[in-house]
Amino acid sequence: MAEFLMPTLGADMTEGTLVQWKKRIGDRIAKGEIIAEVDTEKAAIEVECHASGIVEQLLTKPGDKVPVGTVMAIIREAGQPAAAAVQPQHIAPQPVTPSRIPPVAKTAPASSPGTRLRISPAARTLAAERGIDPAGLQGTGPEGAITLDDVTRALASDVKVTAPLTMAERQARMRQTIAAAMARSKREIPHYYLSTTIDMSRALAWLTTENGCRPVTERLLVSVLFIKAVALALRQVPELNALWKDGDAVRSERIHIGTAISLRQGGLVAPALHDADRADLGDLMQRFQDLVKRARAGSLRSSELSDATITVTSLGEQGVETVFGVIYPPQVALVGFGKVVERPWVADGQVVPRPVVTLSLSADHRVSDGHRGGLFLAEIDRLLQEPQSL
Amino acid sequence: MTTTPSDADTRAQILRLLGEIAPEADLACLNPDVSFREQLDLDSMDFLNFVVALHKAFHIEIPETDYPKYMTLNGCVAQVAASRT
Missing domain, CATH: 3.30.559.10 (Chloramphenicol acetyltransferase-like domain)
Incomplete structure (x- = not known):
């Protein structure tokens, strides 16, 4: 098994916020493929996976603030048996914007990769309007179909909604990050x-x-x-x-x-x-x-x-x-x-x-x-x- | 100064291309006779991308030696018009 860790994406980076997973449990992933999008002090970064195999477990959810080095996912490499469940590490949730971040399935998804997703038209419309990936939802309708109620529940259970960072706030955070890296450079090098x-x-x-x-x-x-x-x-x-x-x-x-x-x-x-x-x-x-x-x-x-x-x-x-x-x-x-x-x-x-x-x-x-x-x-x-x- | 409808269209299209390269810029305040690079803080990569965009939008060849002619809005409009004659 290979562990996918929160990477260091710059000097003095201590943590990042998971914006969204680009793969689902059961998906095949190749080394170098994008597995997640992570928000840092500077920008949202597409994070590549350093192993090839099947995504066995996703241990953090969108909105989580994740310290550098934390195990975020488990990848089952070729020829390996399925892993025992790993307990997610305690991670502080971070308010996120629902328009960018789909909620994660609580249990099994309504479809497996390669199969047609069962979802009602109304549910599909609402999910699209609110930026939710319906493939990550648990369907409660006939044969596991995703209903309007499923999407509504997902929206209601989503993490607290706050306004995204303003440009001024993001610039201020970037300035702080640059300041920390440059101060460290002048202090240590x-x-x-x-x-x-x-x-x-x-x-x-x-x-x-x-x-x-x-x-x-x-x-x-x-x-x-x-x-x-x-x-x-x-x-x-x-x-x-x-x-x-x-x-x-x-x-x-x-x-x-x-x-x-x-x-x-x-x-x-x-x-x-x-x-x-x-x-x-x-x-x-x-x-x-x-x-x-x-x-x-x-x-x-x-x-x-x-x-x-x-x-x-x-x-x-x-x-x-x-x-x-x-x-x-x-x-x-x-x-x-x-x-x-x-x-x-x-x-x-x-x-x-x-x-x-x-x-x-x-x-x-x-x-x-x-x-x-x-x-x-x-x-x-x-x-x-x-x-x-x- | 009066402009022909085609010049106005060209101008609007050039401004749209500039807007894609410098989305934060207030193009309504652009002085048509002053260099883009001076007004919009374009670097050489931005300017090259702008030249490529002009080439694709108007199907014109732009030799590197002609770059100075494309430094202003009025210059671009004149060059595009000249390429059509």
Whole structure:
């Protein structure tokens, strides 16, 4: 049996509120599939399951506030017998909005997966109007059909209804979460900072030519070149591709780049682009577009919020020339790109105008030192001088 | 300034596309001659998505070198109109 636990979806996250289950008892689930939607201080997150099998038990119900690490569901993996019933852990109920959260079946559902749901038209209409998934209800009508009374009872027994968080309240909570993570970072991580200036003329010329050959739907942004260069440079300096856990740096085998994305209503998130070193630029760009879109729509996945080992932030569009970043714990480094600006540059003994960008590194001195950090920045520079190789 | 009905339709459609990218923006207050990026805090990803949306809505090719022409509402309307002639 595999246990599905409330995951950590960000630094200093201690609990999350179950919004809804995406699977029912008896459903088959594959590793990586979404099993639940969880509300955190920052946003509602789709949480992936890390095991494959049959959903044996759901131990928490929508609206429950669940501490990180709590067993929320039991997954029966292939070849295993059914489990003995597990007692749900004591979890404080949290008021929720019925329009988003269907109630959970008290006993057996009115249908099993793949069979037609028995439900009266009136019950179906009311359930749809109130946002209830009728598949999760116990039917008391003929042959277990769901009646209007069943839906009415479900509504009446639902947890207390309160207004959803206002935008201002959600922003305030996000600010508090960011504050807690950044305060912890400054309190615990001995940062060191390095920066270098990079000649961007080759990279920008290559990008212009490349985009001239691409349809508008497949064009690249310079930020994708930055992300790819950072990902490849981490292969050369792997100590920066790590998480600080229990007093030690744990290196990651794979390279997942956190990308700082500002949200239009304020605040930011830094979800991961998985395996960024292995993706070609076109693929990386499509995934980056999708990530930004979903970050702003509030539909990120749990692995995207927990897998990054380093964050890339680009503030050039705000006119910033140099970033002095704060590491997002438990990561051990943050890379910042500033604005691409025209500056006098000495090349072959001549002073010439060149587009340049300031690249900066904030790194954890417990894990790396300035020598390795400097090599890392030099490698990023080298890669951006050969953009065709990215 | 008078506008032809087709220009008005184009303008409305462009505003609808902008609204999808910056849903929190008050587009009624948009100055048609001032850059979107300046007024709506669009970043390069937003602007690229806007260009893609224009391409799909009006079936026009927009080379990267023409991006500056699409930075304002009036600029977009003029470019869409020019593409139809």
